[in-house]
Amino acid sequence: MNEAIQHRRSIRKYDGKLVEKEKIEKLLRAGMQAPSAANQQPWEFIVVENKETLQKLSNASIYATPIKNAPLGIVVLVKEELLKFPSCWQQDLAAATENILLEAVELGLGAVWLGVAPEEDRMAYIKDLFKLPKGVEAFALLAVGYSSDNKFEDRFDANRIHYERY
Numbered sequence: 001m002n003e004a005i006q007h008r009r010s011i012r013k014y015d016g017k018l019v020e021k022e023k024i025e026k027l028l029r030a031g032m033q034a035p036s037a038a039n040q041q042p043w044e045f046i047v048v049e050n051k052e053t054l055q056k057l058s059n060a061s062i063y064a065t066p067i068k069n070a071p072l073g074i075v076v077l078v079k080e081e082l083l084k085f086p087s088c089w090q091q092d093l094a095a096a097t098e099n100i101l102l103e104a105v106e107l108g109l110g111a112v113w114l115g116v117a118p119e120e121d122r123m124a125y126i127k128d129l130f131k132l133p134k135g136v137e138a139f140a141l142l143a144v145g146y147s148s149d150n151k152f153e154d155r156f157d158a159n160r161i162h163y164e165r166y
Contacts, residue, residue, distance in 0.1 A: 004105040007152065011110025012066035014145030018049070019072040023107045027074065027144070030103035034095035037088035042080070043096045046130060048073035053129075057141060060125045064114045070143035074100065075126060078117075080135040090117060093139040100142060110147035116140050 028045055036042065048054055049072055057075075058068035067073045076097050078089045097113055104111040116122045117139045126138035 002102075004102040008101055008105050009110070009149075009151070009153070010112040011145075011147045011149055012112050012143070013149050014070050014110065014143075014147050016069075016071060017146040019109065019144060019146070023109065024072065026107060027100050027103050027109075030099040031076070031096040034092065034099045036092035036095065037085040040082055040084045040088075040092065042078050042082040042089050042092055044077040044079050044136065046075035046077065048075065056129055057126075060116065060129075060141060061114070061119065061122050064122075064141055066112055067114060067141055067143040070145045072144040074142040074144060075130070075138060076100075076116075076140040076142065077132070078137050078139055080137070090139065093117075097140050097142065104144055108146070109144055110149065111142055111144040114141040114143060 024047060028047070031043065031045065032041065034043075048057065054070060054073050055068045057073055058065050076093055078093055080086070080089075083089055101111050101113060116126060117137065123138050126132070126141075127136075132138070
């Protein structure tokens with residue numbers, strides 16, 4: 001099994017070391033390689049390294065606090081004009097988000113997915129914070145950085161597998 005899948009964890013504590021620009025680009029490239037309905041690729045991203053902005057992002061919800069101490073935040077967005085199948089955008093962005101999380105492991109980084117959509121108050125907060133144009137909405141926040149807090153936990157449970165019938 002893929003090592004990144006086995007070692008991916010939600011990492012909420014970071015050592016403060018900055019994430020190199022080339023690694024940021026690799027993260028975003030991984031996100032853009034995700035599958036999407038009819039290849040619509042409806043994603044856009046805001047890269048945030050400014051400490052003041054990261055602090056503001058931590059106020060998006062009670063669960064977003066890890067981003068304030070991360071050296072890097074990525075805001076995952078949907079651009080609605082790119083949608084050929086509007087009912088699939090969250091699936092598309094979830095795939096892009098997971099690709100970024102897996103690439104983070106490959107690059108020796110830790111990351112956590114901080115949910116935004118479909119919570120309208122969180123989406124509105126980010127829309128206002130970044131003055132997003134009409135038709136661009138927030139899907140998720142990713143806090144990213146270096147951490148030594150990535151301990152393996154085997155989550156396999158054979159009782160959740162059903163063959164041919166429930």
